[in-house]
Amino acid sequence: MKHVSERTHHEMLNSHTTLRLGGPAAELVEASSADEIVAALRKADASGSATDNAAVSAFVLAGGSNVVVADEGYPGTVVLLRNRGFSVHREGERATVRVEAGQQWDELVEATVADGLAGLECLSGIPGSAGATPIQNVGAYGQEVAETITAIRVYDRYSGETLVMRPDECLFGYRTSIFKHNNRFVVLSVDFSLTVSTLSTPIRYAELARSLGVAPGEQADLARVREAVLALRAGKGMVLDPSDPDTWSVGSFFTNPVLPASEYAALRERAGAQPPAWPGADGSVKVSAAWLIERAGFGKGHAGVGVGISTKHTLALTNRGTGTTAALLDLAREIRDGVRDRFGVVLHPEPVLVNCAL
Ligand SMILES: Cc1cc2nc3c(=O)[nH]c(=O)nc-3n(C[C@H](O)[C@H](O)[C@H](O)COP(=O)(O)OP(=O)(O)OC[C@H]3O[C@@H](n4cnc5c(N)ncnc54)[C@H](O)[C@@H]3O)c2cc1C
Numbered sequence: 517m518k519h520v521s522e523r524t525h526h527e528m529l530n531s532h533t534t535l536r537l538g539g540p541a542a543e544l545v546e547a548s549s550a551d552e553i554v555a556a557l558r559k560a561d562a563s564g565s566a567t568d569n570a571a572v573s574a575f576v577l578a579g580g581s582n583v584v585v586a587d588e589g590y591p592g593t594v595v596l597l598r599n600r601g602f603s604v605h606r607e608g609e610r611a612t613v614r615v616e617a618g619q620q621w622d623e624l625v626e627a628t629v630a631d632g633l634a635g636l637e638c639l640s641g642i643p644g645s646a647g648a649t650p651i652q653n654v655g656a657y658g659q660e661v662a663e664t665i666t667a668i669r670v671y672d673r674y675s676g677e678t679l680v681m682r683p684d685e686c687l688f689g690y691r692t693s694i695f696k697h698n699n700r701f702v703v704l705s706v707d708f709s710l711t712v713s714t715l716s717t718p719i720r721y722a723e724l725a726r727s728l729g730v731a732p733g734e735q736a737d738l739a740r741v742r743e744a745v746l747a748l749r750a751g752k753g754m755v756l757d758p759s760d761p762d763t764w765s766v767g768s769f770f771t772n773p774v775l776p777a778s779e780y781a782a783l784r785e786r787a788g789a790q791p792p793a794w795p796g797a798d799g800s801v802k803v804s805a806a807w808l809i810e811r812a813g814f815g816k817g818h819a820g821v822g823v824g825i826s827t828k829h830t831l832a833l834t835n836r837g838t839g840t841t842a843a844l845l846d847l848a849r850e851i852r853d854g855v856r857d858r859f860g861v862v863l864h865p866e867p868v869l870v871n872c873a874l
Pocket residue numbers: 534575576577578579580581582583597617642643644645646647648649651652653654655656695701702703704753754755756763765766767768868
C-alpha cells in the first residue's frame with residue numbers, strides 16, 4: 517500500500533471493490549490521516565475541477581462495497597481512505613463515539629456492542645468504512661445511521677475548508693443524503709451519540725424480532741441482537757465471505773421504489789396481488805424491489821455472463837468470478853427493463869456508478 521507521498525499508477529481497482537470489478541486508476545494514493553486526505557485532494561483538485569462532476573479530478577474510495585467501477589477504470593486520482601481509529605466519551609447515559617472515516621465499520625459496531633453502547637447493533641456485518649455510512653444513510657434491520665449521527669467533519673472541496681456539518685444539514689433520507697452523487701464533501705470523521713445500555717434499541721424489524729423471540733418494539737440483549745443480525749445476514753449472503761461468490765456484490769443493487777399512493781394502487785391492480793410494502797409518513801409507499809424482480813421473472817441464481825443474481829438474495833447482483841462491469845450492467849438493465857415492462861415501476865441502482873452508467 518502506498519502513502520500520500522507514494523503514488524502508484526494504473527493499479528487495478530478490482531482489488532479494492534467487493535464486486536472484484538473495475539479497471540485501472542490513472543493514479544492511486546493511500547491517505548492514512550485526515551491531513552493526508554485533504555493534502556491528496558488539494559493536490560488533485562489543483563489540476564482539475566472538483567465543482568464539475570463530469571470532469572472529476574479525484575474520487576475517494578474506502579471499502580469499495582458500494583461502487584460499480586467501469587472496466588475502463590477511472591481516469592483521475594483515486595484517494596484510498598485509510599485513516600482509522602475511534603474514541604469514546606461517556607457522559608451519564610450517553611456516549612459520543614468519534615470515528616475516523618477510514619475505520620472499518622463492523623469493527624466499530626463490534627466494539628460498541630462489547631462496550632455496552634446501544635444504537636448501532638442492528639447495523640452489524642455491513643461491509644465498508646464508517647465514513648461512508650452517512651453517504652447513503654446506511655441502514656438495515658430497522659436502524660439507520662441518521663438516528664445516531666450528531667456531527668460530521670468534512671473537507672469541502674469547493675472552498676478548500678474543513679467544517680462540521682450537523683444532521684439537519686445532511687438531508688438524510690432513505691439510502692440518500694446530501695453527500696450521495698456529489699463529490700463536494702469528503703467525510704473525515706463522524707460523531708455518533710449512543711445510549712449506555714446492555715439492551716438494544718427497540719427492535720422494529722419483524723424478521724429480527726422473530727429470530728430473537730421478542731415482540732416488535734421490545735428490547736433485547738445487545739450481544740444477542742448482533743449475533744442474530746449476523747446470522748440473518750449470513751443466510752442471505754450479506755456478510756462478506758472471500759470464498760462465497762454470493763457475497764461478491766454491493767449488497768442490494770436496487771433500492772426499494774418509493775411510490776405515491778396512486779401509483780401504488782395502480783401497481784396492485786397491474787400485479788393482481790399485494791406486493792410487500794411499507795407505508796411512509798407522507799402517504800407514499802415503499803415497495804419491495806425483490807418481490808418486483810422475482811415476479812418479473814428474475815429469480816435467485818438468474819445468470820448473466822460471468823455474473824448473476826445471488827443464489828441467496830434476489831437484490832444482490834454478483835460477480836461469479838469471471839464477470840465484467842459491462843456484463844453486470846447488462847444484467848442490471850435486463851432486470852430494470854423487465855420490471856418496468858411488467859409493472860410500470862422503474863428501479864434505481866443503490867451503488868455509486870464510477871465512470872459508467874446504467
Ligand atoms: C455484502 C454487502 C452487504 C451490504 N449491506 C448493506 C446494508 O445492509 N445496508 C446498507 O445501507 N448498505 C449495505 N451495503 C453497501 C455498503 O456496504 C455501504 O453502503 C457502505 O457504507 C459503503 O462503504 P464503503 O467504505 O465500502 O464505501 P465505498 O464503496 O468505498 O464508497 C461508496 C461511495 O461513497 C463515497 N465515499 C466513501 N467514503 C467517503 C467519505 N469518507 N467521504 C465522502 N464520500 C465517501 C465514495 O466516493 C463512493 O461514491 C452492503 C454491501 C455489501 C457488499
